[in-house]
Amino acid sequence: MTVITLADIMFGAVGLVAVGAALAVVSTSHLVRAGLWLVVTLGAIAVEFLLLRAEFVAWVQVLIYVGAIVVLLLFAVMLTKAPIGRSTDLDRPIWPALLVGAGSGLGLATLFAWVYASDGISAPPVGSAEKLGQNIFRDWVLPFEVLSVLLLAALVGAIVLSKKDAKS
Amino acid sequence: MLPGMQWLELALRVGAVTVAFLVLPLLVGQTEHKVMAHMQARLGPMYAGGFHGWAQLVADGVKFIQKEDITPRAADSPVFKLAPGVALIPYLLALAVIPLGPGDLVGEPLDIGLFFVLAIVGVGVVAVLMAAWSSANKYSLLGGLRAAAQLMGYELPFVLAAASVAMAAGTLSLPGIVEAWEPWWLIWQLPAAIVFFISGLAEIRRPPFDMPIADSELVFGYLTEYTGMRFAFFLLAEYVGIVVISALTATLFLGGWHGPMAESLGWLWMLLKTAAVAFVVIWLRVAWPRLREDQLQRLCWLVLVPVSLLQLVLTAAVRVAMVQS
Structure with a gap:
């Protein structure tokens, strides 16, 4: 019998934030806001690492992804084309994206569930x-x-x- | 769950960090008013509060609260309003892990405190980009781009110089680094100290690295459209930035709380060292003209990065020699 702890609930909640922000990244029609949502997604993933007690990886995530990569991305967007408000000319094929996104997501989920279903994951050492x-x-x-x-x-x-x- | 005493201790620590967060920047700001004034043969604020204008910044704060909070019509309103908060939070978090004295005299002792500080201070640039873009003003945007280019570049020597001390001390914990520090490191780690201080100045966009807000070219850079409290938040972020960079320089390179009677007076040495570094920060503002964008990038990539890499080699060599002997 597994017990659901507070950490599990928080892990789920933060995971929802990460997924929701990630959806916002690909669905918002405000170009720069998409980049800002990416900050939220990557930040939430850093919090997930923290909840898994992988402190170092969490802060690497913040330093590299939030502090450098997203900044570079925003910088490039602002340098080329960064209108305030909605962009109507975005090329967004919804169905292929849904298919690939949901397919790879579900595929990975089932793969992990299948691999670790029998023996479970031994608690990793503190990172x-x-x-x-x-x-x-x-x-x-x-x-x-x-x-x-x-x-x-x-x-x-x-x-x-x-x-x-x-x-x- | 935590028992009562631990909750009390946690509240006390959070409270102390918050007080430091609110008081130290004001002290630095007031010092800047007076030091700059005297270096320029002026008196600076003299009236507010009576004695040498000590209450000038309190008066400024009251003034900022009364001002109208304007959001430009063309601006991206939510991002515009969020940016000042995003600018402040990293520095508040950074203050929490810097040790004030020996033992447990630190907001939150983190195993990898140094890494945490470096990561969190780097987030500040996101706020600058948010402010710059959402203002819907070309001067703001130009300022933001300059800031991003500057911060991306200076992040590298900043982190490399810090890594040198971490290698010397053999730990990423800030209290651990202070613990391991010895006076001769002042010479051994001198290049790293200089690189760290200079790139720290660039990180908080202080003169001579204030290209992003260059008031003679860009009105006020990414702050152009801000008024009232939101503008005050950005100003506060700048001064907390000075406190954080000064405190970090003191912690990493000047031995933090080390000094006579460190057991009881450690906090005093730490505060004095931080204040001394902050004084130099102010002094540089008065003494140096603003660097041009190309000079700024040249200094970073052709001077600071090579020096910090050489310092890493030196640190590693000395460290290996020490371990083997």
């Missing part, structure tokens, strides 16, 4: 910076380095793309 560092730099150091090479490649690619005009 301190120390444990995370040990995991990344001892057990997962090769994937970590490979990922950084991938990022480097993306960076070089971006530079090449933006240099294109200078040559011609």
Whole structure:
């Protein structure tokens, strides 16, 4: 018999906030507000990490996603086209989006439920910076380095793309 | 649930942080009035409250409350109204984890306090972008874009310099870092301290890094359309920002509460060090002209980032040498 604790209820409530804000991101016709809703979504996900006692991951989420990526996104939107009020010319195919979104969401949900249904999830250790560092730099150091090479490649690619005009 | 005593302690801690949040910025603001005035051979406020105009900022506050709260018709009203609050909250949260004295004299001792502060201070730029865009004013928008470009850039040396101290101390906890601090770190971590202070100034958009509000070019940047209390909130955010950056510099690089009789007087040393750094912040405003946008980016990417990377190498080398000996 599982007991529903206060943390479970909060996890659900914050999850609802995250999903609701995410829906607002893709459904609002105010361009910049979509970016601001993304802040709410990512913030709510950070709170979910906190509730799972993964403090470090939570603040990484805030530092990288809210503090840097969304800001960069908003910056780019404001630099190009950021009307106040509704945009009527947004290209939004509703049905394909619903199909893909709901399909992948449900698919992932059933996959996780199926995988962990029998043995459940053993309570993970508290996500301190120390444990995370040990995991990344001892057990997962090769994937970590490979990922950084991938990022480097993306960076070089971006530079090449933006240099294109200078040559011609 | 928490027993009664713990609730009481929690209330006490929240109360103390709130008081610090409301009082310290006013002190910094008043000091700025007087210090700037005397550096410019003026007297500054002299009448409000009688003694050397001590109540000037209280009077300013009363004035702000009375002013009309205007939202431009073309503005995106909810975002416009929300922005000042979003600007204030990160700094309030940051104040809560900065240790004032040895032992338990901190709002909320966090295991990864340093990381928390860095993450939360970075959120402030969202408020600037919100204010800039929702004002429906081209000067506001330009100011906001400048702010975003500036903050994105300076975030990097800011975090790298802080990471150097964390490496030196071997912990991300702010009380832990102060605990581990030793006087010779003043030299060992000097480059990081300078980088951290300069990029901290840029983070809170203080002169000489006030391109985003450059009043001679952009009216008042992203604050142009704000009046009354909402404007006062942004001002308050700026001054809490000074307190947070000064307190962080004192905590990370100047040894926080370390000093003679630290057990009983630690809080005093911490406050004095914070005040000294805040004084330098004010001094720089008087002494330096505003950096141009290109100079600003050049300073960040060609000076501060390389210096902080070199500092990381130095910190790591010394640390390894210490561990092996």
